Amino acid sequence: MTSPNHSPRPPRVARTVTVLRTELLSPAMVRVIVGGPALDEIPPLQYTDHYVKLLFGEVTRTYTIHSLDHQAREMAIDFVIHGDEGLAGPWARDAQAGDQISFFGPGGAWAPRGDAEAHLLVGDDSALPAIVAALDALPSHAKAEVFVEVPSASARQDLPVTDHTTVHWIHRDEHDMGYGEALTYAVQTAPFPEGDVEAFVHGNADMIKPLRHYLFNERQVPREHVSISGYWRTGMNEDGWQSSKHEFVEQMEAEQDAH
Structure with missing residues (x-):
């Protein structure tokens, strides 16, 4: 695939964060806001397609980061919900404050050029x-x-x-x-x-x-x-x-x- 920017593969270090709250964006999508000291280890995001690989036991699922607020120590991730299908969707739908989740990343490679017509x-x-x-x-x-x-x-x-x-x-x-x-x-x-x-x-x-x-x-x-x-x-x-x-x-x- 083609991408105008390339970033080095991030080190494969698992970080653990805690669910702070969730927001229902639509019947088909929920936003999970997580937080914790582990977010201090992530540098400021350079791209708009930054993603993390969430860990569900031995399985990973890839999700785009909606936003990362270092000052508030909060990271928001949006999940598409397909009922009980899959691993990440049901987890996000049922997530409660205090739940924990680990992830690898972030990775990312693209951000829009401000000078494009x-x-x-x-x-x-x-x-x-x-x-x-x-x-x-x-x-x-x-x-x-x-x-x-x-x-x-x-x-x-x-x-x-x-x-x-x-x-x-x-x-x-x-x-x-x-x-x-x-x-x-x-x-x-x-x-x-x-x-x-x-x-x-x-x-x-x-x-x-x-x-x-x-x-x-x-x-x-x-x-x-x-x-x-x-x-x-x-x-x-x-x-x-x-x-x-x-x-x-x-x-x-x-x-x-x-x-």
């Missing part, structure tokens, strides 16, 4: 925290086109927008399509931003392939101006996706970069 931010609900962080980091004059796919209209959130931000919400329950398909169609059929465009496209891997082709092959966006990656893939848990991601990327790049 237009920003294209695209993702499903799994990428929404990173999109929110990117919008927060943009200067007030920055032009941004935002496309977000969520389960339904009830899953919308208030975003940090300005008069130069256009947000397109795509509701999965209104389309007879798979994850990311309606989002892909919306991006491909919308007017493309003019000028020097920077793009951030993350979410279901099955939408990454057509949108990568669209940006690189059809719109000729310079690769160094695009951060694009699959956070997950339909029908796979994180372990299965991470073990097959390299092969998926290699095959996709071989197909799309052949000419």
Whole structure:
């Protein structure tokens, strides 16, 4: 995948924090705020896609950091909830003040360029925290086109927008399509931003392939101006996706970069 910035792999040191409180952002997403002295060991965040790998026994699950406040010793992480499915979602849904969780990281590689003429931010609900962080980091004059796919209209959130931000919400329950398909169609059929465009496209891997082709092959966006990656893939848990991601990327790049 292409990303304009690269950071060294963080040391694999497990840190433990305590749940302070939770906030229900929508029926499909909950924010867990954790705190503790371990956060003092984390340097100020440089990127807007910073993530941690949460530890659930011997298993890790990757989540984007919504915010980190060193002064308050608080870190906020947003979780998509799919009922009782998975490990992290049910844990976050049921989390109580005093619960503890350990994590590796953070890692991260991307932040928006303030001097880009237009920003294209695209993702499903799994990428929404990173999109929110990117919008927060943009200067007030920055032009941004935002496309977000969520389960339904009830899953919308208030975003940090300005008069130069256009947000397109795509509701999965209104389309007879798979994850990311309606989002892909919306991006491909919308007017493309003019000028020097920077793009951030993350979410279901099955939408990454057509949108990568669209940006690189059809719109000729310079690769160094695009951060694009699959956070997950339909029908796979994180372990299965991470073990097959390299092969998926290699095959996709071989197909799309052949000419």
